[in-house]
Amino acid sequence: NKMTAKEIVQNFYKSDVLLDTKLMESFLHPEVILDWNSSKGFLQMDRTEILALSAELSVAYVRSKIKISHILQDENQVSVRYSHYVKTFENPREEMLLAHFMVIWEIKEDKLFRGFQMSQLS
Numbered sequence: 001n002k003m004t005a006k007e008i009v010q011n012f013y014k015s016d017v018l019l020d021t022k023l024m025e026s027f028l029h030p031e032v033i034l035d036w037n038s039s040k041g042f043l044q045m046d047r048t049e050i051l052a053l054s055a056e057l058s059v060a061y062v063r064s065k066i067k068i069s070h071i072l073q074d075e076n077q078v079s080v081r082y083s084h085y086v087k088t089f090e091n092p093r094e095e096m097l098l099a100h101f102m103v104i105w106e107i108k109e110d111k112l113f114r115g116f117q118m119s120q121l122s
Contacts, residue, residue, distance in 0.1 A: 004073065006078050009105050036115075078105050
């Protein structure tokens with residue numbers, strides 16, 4: 001039985017995917033593009049750049065947790081509002097709020113294909 005677009009996105013954020021490049025790879029469409037408006041400005045990232053960011057995060061943080069407050073599906077598009085918490089190697093017992101995110105993902109061939117993301121550092 002086929003997973004819904006919403007379930008695919010939920011599974012993506014539920015796993016510790018942001019620190020696991022191999023796992024992240026399995027969720028990303030080969031032609032994935034992420035448009036990201038952050039506190040620092042605008043970024044457009046392809047698959048290689050998204051995976052490089054994941055590798056960077058895994059060097060900086062020992063754990064990563066996504067707390068979703070809203071998730072809505074409209075056909076093959078899913079919007080998610082979430083907060084990203086991390087634990088550092090220096091202080092693995094303390095959970096730290098990294099940033100708040102709002103993202104719309106378009107799902108294609110059961111993969112994350114086109115993302116539109118806004119974030120604000122905590």
